Amino acid sequence: MEDIIDRMKINEIFLSIQGEGVQTGLPTFFIRTKGCNLRCNYCDTKYAYTKGHDMTLNEIVKEVRKQPYKLVCLTGGEPLIQPIAGSLIEKLVQENYKVCIETNGSINISKFPNNQNVLYSLDIKCPSSSMTDKMYFKNLNYLKKKDQIKFVMRTQKDYEFAKSIVKRYKLSNQTNVLFQPVGGIKARWIVDKVLSDKLNVRIGLQIHKIIWPSSKRGV
Numbered sequence: 001m002e003d004i005i006d007r008m009k010i011n012e013i014f015l016s017i018q019g020e021g022v023q024t025g026l027p028t029f030f031i032r033t034k035g036c037n038l039r040c041n042y043c044d045t046k047y048a049y050t051k052g053h054d055m056t057l058n059e060i061v062k063e064v065r066k067q068p069y070k071l072v073c074l075t076g077g078e079p080l081i082q083p084i085a086g087s088l089i090e091k092l093v094q095e096n097y098k099v100c101i102e103t104n105g106s107i108n109i110s111k112f113p114n115n116q117n118v119l120y121s122l123d124i125k126c127p128s129s130s131m132t133d134k135m136y137f138k139n140l141n142y143l144k145k146k147d148q149i150k151f152v153m154r155t156q157k158d159y160e161f162a163k164s165i166v167k168r169y170k171l172s173n174q175t176n177v178l179f180q181p182v183g184g185i186k187a188r189w190i191v192d193k194v195l196s197d198k199l200n201v202r203i204g205l206q207i208h209k210i211i212w213p214s215s216k217r218g219v
């Protein structure tokens with residue numbers, strides 16, 4: 001019998017395309033874990049807070065192996081609060097999967113596996129999320145060119161906050177920087193600001209919200 005520590009709380013697993021970030025458009029197998037330690041004002045994944053079921057590490061890996069693609073995205077909720085998140089990442093990398101980890105910026109990522117086959121997609125929560133004080137800013141030292149940092153923004157104040165962090169930590173030299181509108185689509189105002197401020201960042205959309213209705217699950 002497998003030990004209880006070998007289990008992970010899973011909200012949903014599904015094959016789709018990556019909807020955001022530097023891997024946008026690539027077929028990806030998603031593992032969405034249950035539970036989040038934050039409560040962002042604009043959260044679009046509230047359904048993952050409490051609903052989920054237990055799966056063992058072996059059961060999850062079996063599901064990954066059933067599909068033909070080599071990209072896996074570990075998302076949530078917040079996947080890194082799961083006790084066996086590190087073991088799962090390690091196992092998938094051993095099996096030659098490339099793993100994207102979407103994490104909310106509050107968890108120390110230096111404690112988790114990291115190599116060329118692991119892409120950390122780190123959020124820094126802007127003021128309108130009301131979660132900025134929960135950020136673990138030391139994470140900014142651990143990001144590399146292969147990784148990405150995402151600022152989801154709703155207001156001018158959010159934009160100015162993101163701009164100040166990018167400049168203070170010289171993030172554009174270090175990693176991929178994404179500015180993304182809350183809701184994932186309406187980015188024109190961010191484009192105007194970025195060009196006028198001459199920032200070297202990428203405007204991020206959420207193409208799954210263009211392809212499917214924003215309420216659609218499992219995409």
Ligand code: SF4
Nearest residue numbers: 036038040043077104
């Ligand atoms: S970190 Fe993500 S899942 Fe958690 S509350 Fe914020 S938006 Fe929702």
